[in-house]
Amino acid sequence: MSERVTIDRLGAQGDGIAETGAGSIFVPFTLPGETVEIATGGPRAEAATIVAASPHRQTPPCPHFGTCGGCDLQHADDAFYRAFKRDLVVEALGRAEVEAEAEVGALVSCPPASRRRVAFSAVRAGNQVMLGFNAAHSTRIVPISVCPIALPAIERALPALQKLAAILVDRKRPLKLTVTATLTGLDVAIADAAKLSEPMHRQAVSLALGEGFARLSVGGETLVVTQPPTMDFGGITVELPAGAFVQAVAAAETTMASLVLSHLAGAKRVADLFAGCGTFALRLAPQATVHAVEAEAPQIAALLAAWRSRPGLKPLTTERRDLFRRPIPAKELKPYDGVVFDPPRAGAEGLARELAASTVGRIAAVSCNPATLARDLKILTDGGYRVTSVTPIDQFLWSRHVEIVALLER
Numbered sequence: 001m002s003e004r005v006t007i008d009r010l011g012a013q014g015d016g017i018a019e020t021g022a023g024s025i026f027v028p029f030t031l032p033g034e035t036v037e038i039a040t041g042g043p044r045a046e047a048a049t050i051v052a053a054s055p056h057r058q059t060p061p062c063p064h065f066g067t068c069g070g071c072d073l074q075h076a077d078d079a080f081y082r083a084f085k086r087d088l089v090v091e092a093l094g095r096a097e098v099e100a101e102a103e104v105g106a107l108v109s110c111p112p113a114s115r116r117r118v119a120f121s122a123v124r125a126g127n128q129v130m131l132g133f134n135a136a137h138s139t140r141i142v143p144i145s146v147c148p149i150a151l152p153a154i155e156r157a158l159p160a161l162q163k164l165a166a167i168l169v170d171r172k173r174p175l176k177l178t179v180t181a182t183l184t185g186l187d188v189a190i191a192d193a194a195k196l197s198e199p200m201h202r203q204a205v206s207l208a209l210g211e212g213f214a215r216l217s218v219g220g221e222t223l224v225v226t227q228p229p230t231m232d233f234g235g236i237t238v239e240l241p242a243g244a245f246v247q248a249v250a251a252a253e254t255t256m257a258s259l260v261l262s263h264l265a266g267a268k269r270v271a272d273l274f275a276g277c278g279t280f281a282l283r284l285a286p287q288a289t290v291h292a293v294e295a296e297a298p299q300i301a302a303l304l305a306a307w308r309s310r311p312g313l314k315p316l317t318t319e320r321r322d323l324f325r326r327p328i329p330a331k332e333l334k335p336y337d338g339v340v341f342d343p344p345r346a347g348a349e350g351l352a353r354e355l356a357a358s359t360v361g362r363i364a365a366v367s368c369n370p371a372t373l374a375r376d377l378k379i380l381t382d383g384g385y386r387v388t389s390v391t392p393i394d395q396f397l398w399s400r401h402v403e404i405v406a407l408l409e410r
Helices: 078-095 152-156 158-168 198-211 250-263 297-308 349-356 370-382
Strands: 002-006 016-020 023-027 035-039 048-052 117-125 128-134 141-143 175-182 185-191 215-218 221-225 230-233 236-239 269-273 289-294 316-320 338-341 362-367 386-393 403-409
Touching (some): 002 016, 016 035, 023 035, 078 386, 117 141, 117 158, 128 158, 152 175, 158 175, 158 185, 158 198, 198 221, 236 297, 250 362, 289 297, 297 316, 338 349, 370 386, 370 403
Parallel strands (some): 185 215, 269 289, 269 338, 289 316, 338 362
Antiparallel strands (some): 002 035, 016 023, 035 048, 117 128, 117 175, 128 141, 215 221, 230 236, 362 403
């Protein structure tokens, strides 16, 4: 059986929501105001026939849209899409009762074909290997032949990555391939591979050399390096450790860094917390003494090596520390007049509580999760900070994910 429903709004996951007498029904790939026909039975409709389309509906640019779970919102035009992403931030702040001195800014846009870090999955199906992304709300892999969000260098490598997956995939679990486009070529990091035999090792290395990959690593072990993978952080070259985290889009990173540096201009001592390989620390080093805190030793080593390679920078110290288990106490934050923190999606609740009790004058909070950022900002504002600006930044194009930079002062 089927029924017609009207989509009332989009949820935070990007699905259309229809309110019915039986409760809320979630309908993917729909827009508010649309009339759709769905199969009845359960709170989630897997497919819908559009009876009356929204004026904001557009033709998705990717042939895999609707089956591939990588993008949620290619069917929405730019005006609706930008407003939806900004509203995710506005609503999260509202739910947490966080007040800012200025309205949340307009979404900083992200162009297609700009994603420099992409995580693929591969699985063996009979005699074939499928490389792609998980279907929405599923562990099923959807094979892809194009990817309009990725940099052209990554999209061109799809056939080679599939061949590599065919060599390394385990029969019992999906293979994970994280591909990063660096200044020296593609850095390919493999996880969950089959046990590496000598023939597999030779085949994988041969393919990487033939394709000109900058580096191939499997399970954290480097198999081959043709050129050390590097990135530029504010004019300073960093040699990346295997599998290192980097921001997904270079232009988005530049926007984030510009906001952070402007806010912390004049600060003499800055703590960069969750520092990674130095996205912010190295850009801050020309203007301030920096203490960079990071849990991963290889990333700290990369940051320090980059700092040493550039004469004329201010002093930079590092500390290996798990900031979730051991947030820096407020009394240890006393020497700093500026702090930037950029945690994973879980946010930085413990650290926010210590910062709220500190005397740090300016804070730049960077986040990829509106809900946990709003929670952390509430802790900080309850501790006496003022939120002076909030800027949403798009670096996960056509998805429900949004990056945010919030700036605070005492």
